[in-house]
Amino acid sequence: MLALPPWGWITAAGVLGLLVGSFLNVVILRLPARLMAQWRMDAFDTLAMEPDATALPPGIVREPSHCPHCKHPLTARDNIPLFGWLLLGGRCRYCKAPISIQYPLVELLSGLASAVIVWKFGLNPVALAGLVFTWMLIALAGIDFRTQYLPDQLNYPLLWLGLLLSLLPMFVLPGTAIVGAAIGYLSLWSVYWLFKLLTGKEGMGYGDFKLLAALGAWMGPTALLPIILLSSLIGAIVGGGLIALRKHGRDIPMPFGPFIAAAGWVWFVAGEWLLHQYMQMMGLK
Incomplete structure (x- = not known):
């Protein structure tokens, strides 16, 4: 080499x-x-x-x-x-x-x-997997940003790759990956149907469920709540900024996939550090 x-x-x-x-x-x-x-x-x-x-x-x-x-x-x-x-x-x-x-x-x-x-x-198989993870998230975020659609042709390979890597295991154990994928999908699925029953409108698409399921397969269920909170924060900042600059109308739907992808990548790279900083700030460590 x-x-x-x-x-x-x-x-x-x-x-x-x-x-x-x-x-x-x-x-x-x-x-x-x-x-x-x-x-x-x-x-x-x-x-x-x-x-x-x-x-x-x-x-x-x-x-x-x-x-x-x-x-x-x-x-x-x-x-x-x-x-x-x-x-x-x-x-x-x-x-x-x-x-x-x-x-x-x-x-x-x-x-x-x-x-x-x-x-x-570093330079190892973990970095190679991380690169593939990164590139697929960029592609998914870009497509959703342009079309408000997250294609299964990318979501499913990302999900299955996370599950297969857990067999090594590389990031999480197989059971953790499976539970993470299930909770990731069902959490947003539940929010979707609750919002639809209450308002009669669709707040997000099924692609968002599958993307969060894929992130759960890569990082396990403990990463899901921070990812959802981070994605909501990023979405609020970006959406609020665009509305303030009059680049986006309040009544125009905004894709949520790019924010989920961004939050997932941030937690993948810096989740432990962010959690440590939060615990120190709260006086828990």
């Missing part, structure tokens, strides 16, 4: 995170469109109707990156994570249309979070 000092591996993880972040942008943008197109085709098939002639959206892996406005294929230099966007000044080289700030933000977030994972866990 190549000998590098700890900071070298942390830097390498950050660079890897930038590269993966570029792919995560593709997943965030293309997976929902592919799923909706497939659902439309399935609906036509179920109803024994001729499918429409609409072409399928670009695939996630095979189709090369292109400008969403003029459809011109992007060159390698345009695709350099983070720096490509900066060098282009946030505009397409060919049609000069603005390029969404999502691209550099997701890449930067992936790079920084990946570096933190290796800094926290």
